[in-house]
Amino acid sequence: MSQSTQHKPVALITGASTGIGAVYADRLAKRGYDLILVARNAKRMENVAQPLREAGTQVEIIAADLTEHNDLLRVEDFIRRHPEITLLVNNAGSTTPGGFGSTDVESIDHLIRLNVTSVARLSRVALDGLLKHKDGAIINISSVMAFAPELNKAVYTASKSFVLTFSQTLQSELEQQGLYVQAVLPAATRTEIWDHAGQNIDDLQG
Template identity: 40%
Template sequence: MAGAYRYRYRTALVTGASSGLGESFARLLAARGVDVTLVARRAGRLDELAAKLQKAHGVRAEVLPADLTDPDQRAAVEERLRDEGFELLVNNAGYGAFGPYAELPLADQLAEVELNAVALTRLTHTALPGMLDQGHGGVLNVASMSAFAPAPGSAVYGATKAYVAALTESLHAETRASGVHVTALCPGFTHTDDSAGGLLWLRREAVVRAGLEAVAAGRSRCVPGAQYKALMPALRLAPRGLLRAASRRMWRQAAGE
């Protein structure tokens, strides 16, 4: 597949690249001839993936193990972004805890904010100046459909993704005339393995493909899946009280109440 598709960006740094969406980002970018730098905590998984990508596609695949909630390890990623001038940054790393906000450990929720919001903000702030100087580049920030509706049971996750969506839209407006594309990818329920999609569940490769096409095209937001595209107008227009009630019912059902 290498060489069959000329992608807009030649080099990319992908966070959260050891599994799930991040692994799919790395695979699809490499298949399109993009040199990739892979960031995640699990060095062994990254080494294995990098070797496969280099063998299959003849690209350069480098590994940068880092816990992005650790300031020192995150600083090493920021330094690599400054030094190498990547054309594409994929801010994919993130996680969410499920349970009542008051009952979950505060430290876990603060770490969630650190990874989902603070690390993304810092890496984006590091990458953008070089891209703007060159008049070329892209930042793809992975948000979520939970950014647009109440998220009881995953309140901090939903709040961080709302932050990501809002930040990205503002940065898209700031950089629109510069040749730099900043895009929010907002998937709904997505399989983290290679399972097929369904009524509500999306295939991860389809989500990744849609996101990469959106940032290359310079769109501010990408909502993959026809079912979720159809849902967006309702989320904008429905009374917030109705959304809160529906979200609470879904949460209670998921919790087995």
């Protein structure tokens, strides 16, 4: 990002093209952050970015699939080269349709790479820069599913349990160094993850 960002906090948000990630982009822009948006779909990110730019926020987009090793390395390299980042929002995540017995191993691997591996790796890569700010923060999007093993989403539920425990442990380990780590546990939220789950969110109402 340009030198102007030295005077404003900078947030990097994954999964920023729709849903919760897009909401974080809007809210953080209103709080005075410049933004780096990461997601697979550049066009959708531009749709998120354009009104924010018009309102005076500097927004950079990175089109990347965090389940692809080379894309993940590219985002990690970007973070290393931009120590001005003060907030990391690990929002990117997915699920699979059906229960464990009907999920193929490739889908399991894909989910773990996105929901677990990318969260841990990006947090570690961002850590050194965040600690230098003395008020850096990491926000990890978990889920209330971390407490709901009875809903038969074994890998997804376990991945969100990881995000929660990972966040709690990081907070305990690093709070004395000035880093704040938060786990957010949304309940059913109207996002595209329900399309991947093969379930209608409206079926959960009532």
